[in-house]
Amino acid sequence: xxxxxxxxxxxxxxxxxxxxxxxxxxxxxxxxxxxxxxxxxxxxxxxxxxxxxxxxxxxxxxxxxxxxxxxxxxxxxxxxxxxxxxxxxxxxxxxxxxxxxxxxxxxxxxxxxxxxxxxxxxxxxxxxxxxxxxxxxxxxxxxxxxxxxxxxxxxxxxxxxxxxxxxxxxxxxxxxxxxxxxxxxxxxxxxxxxxxxxxxxxxxxxxxxxxxxxxxxxxxxxxxxxxxxxxxxxxxxxxxxxxxxxxxxxxxxxxxxxxxxxxxxxxxxxxxxxxxxxxxxxxxxxxxxxxxxxxxxxxxxxxxxxxxxxxxxxxxxxxxxxxxxxx
Amino acid sequence: xxxxxxxxxxxxxxxxxxxxxxxxxxxxxxxxxxxxxxxxxxxxxxxxxxxxxxxxxxxxxxxxxxxxxxxxxxxxxxxxxxxxxxxxxxxxxxxxxxxxxxxxxxxxxxxxxxxxxxxxxxxxxxxxxxxxxxxxxxxxxxxxxxxxxxxxxxxxxxxxxxxxxxxxxxxxxxxxxxxxxxxxxxxxxxxxxxxxxxxxxxxxxxxxxxxxxxxxxxxxxxxxxxxxxxxxxxxxxxxxxxxxxxxxxxxxxxxxxxxxxxxxxxxxxxxxxxxxxxxxxxxxxxxxxxxxxxxxxxxxxxxxxxxxxxxxxxxxxxxxxxxxxxx
Numbered sequence: 001x002x003x004x005x006x007x008x009x010x011x012x013x014x015x016x017x018x019x020x021x022x023x024x025x026x027x028x029x030x031x032x033x034x035x036x037x038x039x040x041x042x043x044x045x046x047x048x049x050x051x052x053x054x055x056x057x058x059x060x061x062x063x064x065x066x067x068x069x070x071x072x073x074x075x076x077x078x079x080x081x082x083x084x085x086x087x088x089x090x091x092x093x094x095x096x097x098x099x100x101x102x103x104x105x106x107x108x109x110x111x112x113x114x115x116x117x118x119x120x121x122x123x124x125x126x127x128x129x130x131x132x133x134x135x136x137x138x139x140x141x142x143x144x145x146x147x148x149x150x151x152x153x154x155x156x157x158x159x160x161x162x163x164x165x166x167x168x169x170x171x172x173x174x175x176x177x178x179x180x181x182x183x184x185x186x187x188x189x190x191x192x193x194x195x196x197x198x199x200x201x202x203x204x205x206x207x208x209x210x211x212x213x214x215x216x217x218x219x220x221x222x223x224x225x226x227x228x229x230x231x232x233x234x235x236x237x238x239x240x241x242x243x244x245x246x247x248x249x250x251x252x253x254x255x256x257x258x259x260x261x262x263x264x265x266x267x268x269x270x271x272x273x274x275x276x277x278x279x280x281x282x283x284x285x286x287x288x289x290x291x292x293x294x295x296x297x298x299x300x301x302x303x304x305x306x307x308x309x310x311x312x313x314x315x316x317x318x319x320x321x322x323x324x325x326x327x
Numbered sequence: 328x329x330x331x332x333x334x335x336x337x338x339x340x341x342x343x344x345x346x347x348x349x350x351x352x353x354x355x356x357x358x359x360x361x362x363x364x365x366x367x368x369x370x371x372x373x374x375x376x377x378x379x380x381x382x383x384x385x386x387x388x389x390x391x392x393x394x395x396x397x398x399x400x401x402x403x404x405x406x407x408x409x410x411x412x413x414x415x416x417x418x419x420x421x422x423x424x425x426x427x428x429x430x431x432x433x434x435x436x437x438x439x440x441x442x443x444x445x446x447x448x449x450x451x452x453x454x455x456x457x458x459x460x461x462x463x464x465x466x467x468x469x470x471x472x473x474x475x476x477x478x479x480x481x482x483x484x485x486x487x488x489x490x491x492x493x494x495x496x497x498x499x500x501x502x503x504x505x506x507x508x509x510x511x512x513x514x515x516x517x518x519x520x521x522x523x524x525x526x527x528x529x530x531x532x533x534x535x536x537x538x539x540x541x542x543x544x545x546x547x548x549x550x551x552x553x554x555x556x557x558x559x560x561x562x563x564x565x566x567x568x569x570x571x572x573x574x575x576x577x578x579x580x581x582x583x584x585x586x587x588x589x590x591x592x593x594x595x596x597x598x599x600x601x602x603x604x605x606x607x608x609x610x611x612x613x614x615x616x617x618x619x620x621x622x623x624x625x626x627x628x629x630x631x632x633x634x635x636x637x638x639x640x641x642x643x644x645x646x647x648x649x650x651x652x653x654x
Contacts, residue, residue, distance in 0.1 A: 150480070150481070151481075151631060152481070152604070152606055152608075152634065152648065152650070153477070153481040153618060153619045153620050153623075154477070154478075154479070154480040154481020154482065154618065154619070155481065157628070158625055158626060158627050158628045158630070158631065159625070159626045159627070160626055160627045162627045162628035162629070163628055164628065165628075166628065166631070262614075266614055269612060269614070277479070277612070279479055281479075281608075283633065283634035283635060283636045283648075283650045284631040284632060284633050284634060285596060285604070285620055285623050285625070285631065285632040285634065286620075286623060286625050286628075286631050286632075287589075287593055287596070287618075287620040287621055287622055287623025287624070287625055288618075288621055288622055288623070288625075289625070291480060291481065291614075291615075291618065292480045292481070293480050293612055293613075293614040294614055294615055295614055295615055296480075296612050296613060296614025296615070297614070298485055298486070298612070298613050298614055298615075298616070299485060299486045299487055300485050300486070300487045300489045301484070301485045301489035301490055301491065301492075301493065301613075302489070303485070304478060304485065304493070304611040304612065304613050305611060305612040305613075306610065306611045307479065307610035307611060307612065308610060308644065309610045309641070309644065309646065312639060312641075312646060314636070314639075317635065317636065319636065319639060319646075319648070321479065321610075321646070323479070323610045
């Protein structure tokens with residue numbers, strides 16, 4: 001399953017609105033003979049890719065897959081049929097498909113005499129490569145990660161507006177790698193005016209990575225002439241996070257990175273539309289300056305938006321904190 | 328040495344201006360036969376306490392001590408003489424005494440035919456129980472730890488001024504335990520007006536712990552009538568951190584906890600008089616509200632006060648981050 005998760009991670013960013021599934025085929029003796037990840041929407045699913053590599057060695061073997069194989073005809077034939085035809089005898093999947101259209105895969109396999117086991121490394125998969133897609137399948141809304149880089153005292157810029165760079169090179173590289181695995185990045189018009197970002201995923205030499213997310217700007221103002229995003233970004237003239245997310249969902253966006261400033265972050269927080277907070281905290285103190293969030297809809301301490309810390313790691317000299325709002 | 332460090336920790340908070348030293352005496356066979364920590368100023372040092380417990384078993388044995396034994400006559404006779412008289416053959420100490428008055432202990436011991444080894448767990452001791460005292464011995468100034476509790480976005484209170492409680496019960500208990508091991512706690516008059524703190528070290532039931540630090544209030548305003556600190560605190564009518572620290576040094580204060588609000592913290596930061604930052608970061612977002620620091624003397628990003636993270640641990644649901652300013 002660890003290898004299947006690796007396949008799953010490898011295709012993150014290209015499969016939406018389909019899930020980035022990973023699959024490993026083991027032959028009768030338990031040897032890994034085929035690896036696959038879901039291809040771009042309309043392309044073959046992970047199981048089909050892995051079966052293709054395994055060929056006749058799949059006969060009597062086991063399919064280890066991050067998501068319950070689908071049993072419906074969409075743009076591709078059901079994976080369950082491919083597994084049956086290849087002579088697979090056992091299927092082990094991590095996560096059960098919550099999508100009523102595609103579900104029933106396990107039953108279809110069992111009916112065909114295949115033994116099915118579910119739940120292996122379920123937590124790792126559902127909080128890892130399939131997190132955004134599972135959120136989308138359950139709520140109909142893209143999964144929103146709010147990422148920001150601030151000082152220990154919560155400032156994202158100094159008094160004169162300078163912010164380059166609060167966080168370390170290591171942290172900034174991490175963010176570029178993350179961007180390449182996402183469907184869209186949102187900023188506000190304020191950030192466009194202040195920082196003129198390109199929102200591209202670049203490598204250490206500044207060259208664009210092969211996969212690029214959709215850049216999205218929200219807000220009523222026009223983008224300044226000559227702004228890097230002027231001709232590349234989807235500009236949504238609204239302040240309502242739900243309008244933004246509905247528009248993105250209709251475009252097949254499942255996994256969103258919110259890199260907005262304090263105003264946009266506040267709007268998403270007030271609407272309860274932040275699903276994960278990813279804070280890069282630089283060990284520095286700035287004092288008066290621009291705060292990470294302005295109006296979060298909190299007037300008294302008991303209304304604070306409480307989070308649960310999922311993970312804390314060092315990113316170079318910075319702290320990288322992943323947290324989710326308590327429901 | 329681990330046992331000697333434990334003895335050292337046990338007496339932290341009572342020894343200032345003397346160092347909280349710990350000592351373990353091993354008999355000839357290497358068995359621990361005496362334990363001791365330095366007593367209140369004027370009382371016996373750690374070595375004497377430990378030798379007393381060991382009695383004749385110290386003959387031919389080893390003294391393991393966190394600090395190089397002193398060789399001068401102060402309010403007590405030199406520890407080197409006590410070790411020689413007890414027939415100790417080996418001395419192992421962690422940290423060499425930087426104090427010219429007391430130093431030379433190792434030489435005196437070697438002259439008496441005792442083998443001396445230094446540097447064992449030096450880092451643990453010099454960043455642990457002897458940290459504040461070593462700072463004081465080198466600079467003449469008390470060691471200042473700025474402790475604050477804030478949300479992930481750096482707020483110490485909500486818009487309406489409420490702040491109870493941002494951090495968890497676990498974190499607040501940790502702070503009470505810490506207070507009992509310190510010499511003084513500083514707040515500003517602003518915090519007295521806003522929170523009316525008692526600045527006492529209390530146990531889980533709210534009962535005062537046996538050791539209490541000196542409460543210190545800095546600022547020009549009078550304390551409000553009826554404030555808990557009105558009759559217990561040392562009120563220093565100044566905004567100059569160096570004036571505050573000189574006054575505290577003259578009173579034998581070595582280890583200080585700064586619990587001031589954003590104004591006092593800013594003054595100490597601007598003066599370069601914060602030696603360690605201890606941030607309890609609650610996983611919560613507040614947005615508009617009171618920031619942890621106001622004027623830190625930083626107007627542009629390159630002037631940010633850069634820190635190095637020493638340690639990150641969880642304190643209940645909160646993050647506890649210890650960091651030191653880069654010099």
